[in-house]
Amino acid sequence: MQQQSPAKKKKKIKVPRVVNGVDTLVEIEVDDDGSVAWGPNDKHALLNHRLPRVDGHVKVSGAAEYTHDRRPPGMLYGRVLRSPHAHARVLKVDASAARGIPGVKAVVASTDDPARKELVVLFAGQPVAAVAAETPEIAEDALRAIRVDYEVLPHLVRAEDSVKEGAPKVFADPKEPNVEPRDKRGDASKVAEALKGADVVVEAEYRTPIIHHSSLETHGNVVDYRGGEEATVYASTQGTFTIPGDAAQELGLKESAVRAVVEHMGGGFGSKFGIGVEGMLACQLSKQAKAPVHLMLTRKDEFLLAGNRSGSWQKFKAGATKDGTLVALHAVQYRLGGLGDGSQAGQPYIYAAANAYREGYSIHTHEDASRAMRAPGHPQASFAVESLMDELAYKLGMDAVEFRKKNLKDAVYHRQLDRGAREIGWGRRNKTPGAGAGPLKRGMGCGIGTWGGGGNDECKVDVTVARDGSVSVAVGTQDLGTGTRTYTRAIVAEELGLQIKDVAERIGDSRLGSANSSGGSTTAASLAPSVKDAAVKARLAVAERLSPLLGGAKPEEITFSNGGVSGGGKTLSWRQACAALPAAGVTGHGVWQTSLAGRGVHGVCFAEVEVDVETGRVRPIKMVHVQDIGLPLNRLAVESQMNGGMIQSLGMALWEGRVMDAKLGLQLNPGFGDYKLPGALEMPELVPLIDDEDTREAVIGVGEPSIIPAVGAVANAVHNACGVRVRELPITPDKILMGLLSERRGA
Amino acid sequence: MADEHDVKSSRHQESPPDPSRRRFLKGVGIAGAGAAIADHLAQTAEAEATAARAEAAKLPTAGPLELALDVNGRRRAVSVEPRTTLLNALRNHLEPAVTGPKLVCDQGTCGACTVLLDGKPVYSCLVLAADAAGKKVTTVEGLGTPEQPNAVQAAFVEQDALMCGFCTPGFVTTVTAYLKKNPNPTLAEVREACKGNFCRCGTYPRVFEAALAAAKGTVSDK
Structure with a gap:
């Protein structure tokens, strides 16, 4: 019923360009070849409407079969033995007692293959052995029966320690230093010169901790291989087609002989590509036992070895002139991705600066490697630059929205900022941070984001x-x-x-x-x-x-x-x-x-919070997110994803973060009892707004853009409420109380 | 949520003997605490502890227990170890398995494994299978089916109160039980009722809306 519109001679399309390290769009004119078209966004019979999801009924009734729920006949339960040390040489794995337990059907150990080079574990949680048994209980007993001898080596789990002169090395390979240069752009001397001419200068350091994806379905697979030429792998994955090749290699089969099935999966957020170490172990166990193996990570495994959003440490020196123009920005950005490289969008994120310089590094530690997580590197960059923009605006005595508009060329941001400000009631905000009687102070803040997609x-x-x-x-x-x-x-x-x-x-x-x-x-x-x-x-x-x-x-x-x-x-x-x-x-x-596809979106978020200056507790009140996405395929699902983005941002801003014990090299909060996820009681009023003024007749993803701008918005709202600028996430009560205390001492 | 199950009601006289973790702990734990209790209490406590210890010694701590679980109105025979949780029994020991309740944290923090035990919501990862014997276990499968959802399930679909759906069985079970207790809740009460369930995709606001819609009976049948 969607008839093609008659072919026009020319049409305008937007194409991606990179400006300041950020994807942006430029409009160009091309020949209209009469290709397939969606037609106008407001002329659809089903799309761009509110469609209840078609798998809703099987999910609400427990009938949906997730990877975790697969039970092929004769299935065994797999479990992983993790290293308790952050850095150690595995000398010996003695699994003889485990093999002797009735019901244990397969054991694989890192030391099985004599040809393999010695194993040095590089983080606490790295698998050293795995078992498969008839019941989960027996599999757990088997893990306890495995004896591993380690030679413990010096470890580093804090970026500050890794950068110290004479620090131990994270990697044995001399070509892999603790601190690796990533990117460098701009002219530092020009920035230094421009800073001299600035009316206000802010020098500040912002930090964000490692965040956990916390998908409710842990990583894992059910590998159904009983010997022979074919196998089926049920996987909790974001990439159905990343599984057969990985599994075939472990099983010694042809890639085409392995079928991957992902009927329903319980969340990934960027952490579930490929079969992973847990899948490789499941394949080895299945091959050894000639029986299907169900190996889903435990929650603690998930925290310790299934990846994370890299932390960040960003140092700025930035200056603006009286009229609100950002004239100079010098940024040093560290990505804290453990054994991984981490990710971070370059500064100045989105904003235009007349003179900008940045240099980026990865700092390694003995922690599991970072993985992609919903808009990799963007929330970190956005939080830092939005905080910085706010600090400059307040120093200049300028409205935070006006200051942003002054430094944003793209009219879409102007329109979205205006709409968000209207929706939250920007005019009601605290004119002076921390003003107002009583211990409960309200404040508002905003932030912006961008994403390529496509x-x-x-x-x-x-x-x-x-x-x-x-x-x-x-x-x-x-x-x-x-x-x-x-x-x-x-x-x-x-x-x-x-x-x-x-x-x-x-x-x-x-x-x-x-x-x-x-x-x-x-x-x-x-x-x-x-x-x-x-x-x-x-x-x-x-x-x-x-x-x-x-x-x-x-x-x-x-x-x-x-x-x-x-x-x-x-x-x-x-x-x-x-x-x-x-x-x-x-x-x-x-x-x-x-x-039919587009790419490149904007997005703004406004947040209102209440800070109790006696306890330091932050209560989110309201969040508004405005997002352009071309043609929204299903408004109901798009809004749900935007809600999810706001909620996950809230977690990053206020509660979440991996806590490591530097001395022991261990994570102190590898579970939902100590790693604080956003919960029902903390939910603010959430207002997801689809920006229908974006009339592009093209499909663009919305998952990632909706998680970017809210982190800075919440942090800025906290400052507006109580006058404390917390530059290190999460914004916990202790940081607010310390901020209030030092303010009082300073005054 | 996840109320501590009633100690008294878990003491059944029928065989096999009740191997409840609580009674076992009582046997081994009270003697230590006894020292802190005033003298006249200490004697009683000591005597009680000795008796409990003797009783606990008779209980099986390993080896299979032959149990009959009442799951969604069906009698299900199952052989499990004393340490096996109800969640583990449902998902991994029943044949065919009951996989609606999800294993997410296995330590009573997330609510994804919520089931009803004699109508009360509990975290099934914190209940021993043996303690569920003789009680009515209702899982999300027992509340409605894809074809005939209950009002809460229908409202969850209509309000889009789910995304990946892994937390959804727990939320549906929690909300269904809560609306039985309080058929006309306020938003604040619904939030309070849901505080023991985690969602990572971020469906909370729509879970609240679904609960309120189900309570108001404004959900269409399909």
Whole structure:
């Protein structure tokens, strides 16, 4: 029913460019080749509406089968033995007692392979052995029965310690220093010169700790291999197609002989690509036992060895002139990614500075390697620069929103800042930070973000219309909880003039058409265009068959709407129409269409908080997030994702952070009892606003942009409320009380 | 939430003997605490402890227990160890398994494993399977089906109160039990009722809306 609009000669499109290390968009004019189009965003029958998710009923009733829930016959339970030391040489693993426990079916140890070089564990939590047994209880007993002899080596778990002169080395390889230079851009001497001419200068240091993804379904797989030539791997993954190759290598099979299944998965947030060490161990155990192995990490495993969002340490010197122009910015940025490199967007993040210089480094520690986490590097950069912008604005005595607008060229930010300010009631904010009677102080703050996203030519989709009228759409992609299943169905239903319930989707299977991994908010922009293309092709194939029955109407002129097919002055019901199809039905094979995907978004967040200056406790009151995303495929799901972004930002701003014991080299809070996730009692009023003034008829992902600007907004709201500028996350009561104390002493 | 199950009601006279962790702990723990108790109490405590210890010694601490669990109205025979939790028994020892309740933290912090024990919400990772014998266990599967959801389940779908859905069985069970207790809650009361359940995707606001909609009976049937 979405008819193509007549081809125009020229059209304007936006293309990505990198400005100051940040993706941005530039509009250019190109030939309009009459390719597939979504049509205007406000003219859809299903898309851009509020669609309850199609897997909702199986999820609310416990019927949805997650990886964790798979129970192939004869399945064993796998468990991982972790190193208790942050840095140690494994001398000996004695698993003989474990093997002797009745019910233990397989044991693998890091020392099994005599050809392998000695194992030096580099973080507390690194696997040194694994077992598979008939019950989880027996598997746990087996872990306790394994004796490992370690030679403990000196460790480093704090960035400050790693950078010290004469510090022990994190890696044995001399080519891998504790501090690795990453990027350098700009002219430091020009910045120094410009700072001299600035009316106000702020010199400040901002820190964010390591954050945990905390997906409720832990990492893991159920490897169903019983010997022979084929295997099936049920995986909790963001990349169905990243699994077969990894598993095949461990199992010694051909990649095509391994099938990956991801029916439902319980969250990933960037941490679940590839089979992981836990999957490799599951394969080894399954191969040894010739039986299926269920190896899902425990929650403590998950904290210690399943990746994290890198921390950051950013040092600024920045200056502005009286009129609010940012004239100079000098930034030194450290990424704290443990054994990994970490990630961080370059400064000045989004804002324009007449003179800017930055240099970036990774500081390594004996902690598990960082992984991608929802907008890798952006919330860290955004928190720091938004705090800095605020500090400059207050020093100048300028309104924080006006100061930002002054340094943002892009009109979309201006429009979104105005809308957010209206929605939160910016005029009500504390004119002087910390002002007001009584111990409960309210304040407001704001922040901005950006994300590239975009789609890739990676999805192959089949839409099949059967002679009995049933319609199916099949592609191997995975639904992380973002609503992939729902929009996949909706696109096909809309194209064929049907309802959502008339279409069945099959996803999460590497035997189906290929699809990209869900990273960088690229799933929707890669998948939706391919689904649309397949649906259009299926529609035209059906229309071609019907043409003789509809007075010879041209296939492209036959319309599909409200469960009917019309042309040549006649209308057939869907069932009647499909009866004319061949026995095998017709299938449209869809591929990615550039014209249907977009990339590059903005996004602003405003937050209001209440600070109790007697206890230092922060209570979030309200958050507003304004987001442009082109064509929202499903408004309900988009808003849910925006809520999720705000809530996760809130966690990062106020509560979350890995705590390490420097002496022991161990994490002190590897569990939900001590790692504080946002909970029901802390929820503010959340207002997710889709910016419909973005009329791009293109699909753009929304997962990552919605987590970026809120962290700075909350931190700035805390300052506006009580006058304390907390430069190290999370903003816990102790930091606020210490800030108030030092203010009082200073005054 | 996750109320401590009632000690008295867990003492059943039928065999097999009740191997409750609480009674076992009582046997080994009270003697130590006895010293701090005033003299006239100490004697009683000591005597009680000796008796409890003797009784605890008779209880099995290893080896299989043959239990009959009442799960969603069906009698399910299961053989588990004394240490096996109810959650573990449901998910890993019943055949076919009952996997609606999720194992997420296994230490009573997240609520994803919430089930109803005689109608009261409990964290099934903190209840021994043996302690659930003789009680009615209701999991999310017992509250409704995809085809016939209860009012709370229908409201969760309608309000989009789920994303990845891994925490959802726990929330649905918690909210269903709460609305039985308080059919007309305020938003503040709903938040309080949900404080024992974690969600990482960030569905809280819509969980609250779903709970209020279910209470008001404004949810459409499908």
